[in-house]
Amino acid sequence: MKIVVIHNISGGKEPYISLRPDNAVLRNNDDFYLPHFSDDMVCGSGIVVRISRLAKCIAPKFASRCYDGITAGVTFVARDVMQRAIAEARPADEAYSFDHSTAIGTEWLLPEQLTDDCSLSMTVGSSVQSYMDSGLRDTIDKYVAFASDKLTLKTGDLVFIANDITAEVKQGDSVMVMFNNTLPLNFHIK
Numbered sequence: 001m002k003i004v005v006i007h008n009i010s011g012g013k014e015p016y017i018s019l020r021p022d023n024a025v026l027r028n029n030d031d032f033y034l035p036h037f038s039d040d041m042v043c044g045s046g047i048v049v050r051i052s053r054l055a056k057c058i059a060p061k062f063a064s065r066c067y068d069g070i071t072a073g074v075t076f077v078a079r080d081v082m083q084r085a086i087a088e089a090r091p092a093d094e095a096y097s098f099d100h101s102t103a104i105g106t107e108w109l110l111p112e113q114l115t116d117d118c119s120l121s122m123t124v125g126s127s128v129q130s131y132m133d134s135g136l137r138d139t140i141d142k143y144v145a146f147a148s149d150k151l152t153l154k155t156g157d158l159v160f161i162a163n164d165i166t167a168e169v170k171q172g173d174s175v176m177v178m179f180n181n182t183l184p185l186n187f188h189i190k
Contacts, residue, residue, distance in 0.1 A: 003102055047120065
């Protein structure tokens with residue numbers, strides 16, 4: 001199982017992909033422990049799509065046949081580690097692929113359960129960010145197709161569509177994510 005994260009979906013430029021290994025998954029709303037190697041941790045929310053069948057070069061109009069569940073997710077990035085890697089012209093994987101760096105919601109919705117005006121709201125400490133997408137089904141289909149053009153998606157893979165809004169996290173914060181009138185993520189930063 002791999003996690004395919006799609007970035008820059010609202011930046012006006014071509015989106016890009018980063019991969020997370022299966023050890024990056026934070027499940028069951030377990031606490032997130034700040035890693036010792038970073039002093040500048042941020043997180044961002046997004047939509048997570050569970051792939052249910054093999055998908056390679058799928059057209060957007062057929063993408064809905066390739067997934068069976070949708071939930072919310074949160075990714076953590078060690079911003080200081082990433083900035084060092086970029087400055088030294090080396091890969092930045094260590095900034096986001098560490099253990100438990102990607103929280104996955106506990107409640108999965110079927111694609112037909114999405115409402116027309118679906119919203120995603122993330123609260124970190126006292127900071128609240130909201131994201132609304134009235135065409136979420138089309139957005140999901142578009143980015144599942146985009147991911148399948150770049151690499152083969154297999155049963156059990158997760159496609160994380162990041163919304164590019166981040167919040168700083170510190171010890172003692174709580175992270176809550178509301179998605180489509182559910183609360184699939186609610187955990188603490190330790």
